Amino acid sequence: MKRVGVLALQGAVREHLQSIEACGAEGVLVKWPKDLETLDALILPGGESTAMRRLIDRYGMMQPLRDFAESGKPMFGTCAGLILLAKTVVGYEEPHLGVMDVAVERNSFGRQVDSFEAPLEIKDLDGAFDAVFIRAPHIVSAGPSAEVLCVHDGRIVMAKSGQFLGCSFHPELTEDHRITAYFLSMIPSRSGFPLPN
Numbered sequence: 001m002k003r004v005g006v007l008a009l010q011g012a013v014r015e016h017l018q019s020i021e022a023c024g025a026e027g028v029l030v031k032w033p034k035d036l037e038t039l040d041a042l043i044l045p046g047g048e049s050t051a052m053r054r055l056i057d058r059y060g061m062m063q064p065l066r067d068f069a070e071s072g073k074p075m076f077g078t079c080a081g082l083i084l085l086a087k088t089v090v091g092y093e094e095p096h097l098g099v100m101d102v103a104v105e106r107n108s109f110g111r112q113v114d115s116f117e118a119p120l121e122i123k124d125l126d127g128a129f130d131a132v133f134i135r136a137p138h139i140v141s142a143g144p145s146a147e148v149l150c151v152h153d154g155r156i157v158m159a160k161s162g163q164f165l166g167c168s169f170h171p172e173l174t175e176d177h178r179i180t181a182y183f184l185s186m187i188p189s190r191s192g193f194p195l196p197n
Contacts, residue, residue, distance in 0.1 A: 011047025044081030082166035101143030
């Protein structure tokens with residue numbers, strides 16, 4: 001069984017674990033650097049990116065997360081997690097992890113009160129995905145190594161760059177586990193999951 005971690009410092013951790021397990025993998029809470037050692041992949045959940053960064057620094061997780069990214073194992077950032085992965089964050093001099101070839105802008109769909117749901121057409125998924133947007137960022141631009149997977153209202157809301165996957169919305173807050181399954185498919189086939197086409 002594949003082991004997929006969820007960074008458990010802040011955000012929608014429990015829902016991601018449930019989605020991972022619904023897809024037939026083992027979900028693992030990640031709070032300390034040692035928790036990364038036996039994982040096949042890692043999810044950075046939604047939450048509040050500034051608070052999450054403070055906790056990453058407090059728990060000494062930044063370099064271990066960078067090392068995990070450099071290992072070639074898949075990483076998936078949702079909402080705030082996308083901000084952590086992005087190479088560029090609009091309005092900030094330095095990125096956080098800076099490993100995904102995209103530029104993102106925070107809170108570009110409004111405040112908490114402006115949260116909404118929308119059906120999305122996502123590349124490689126059959127049928128619409130009902131996505132939940134909460135203080136969501138969006139991808140302003142995707143670099144040459146990034147593939148745009150979904151656009152909503154003229155804005156990029158999901159992309160893949162190498163072994164990194166990111167989306168603006170919260171797939172874990174629905175009963176539809178297809179995006180988690182898509183992420184699991186990015187684990188190399190020698191680990192038991194086929195690569196996506």
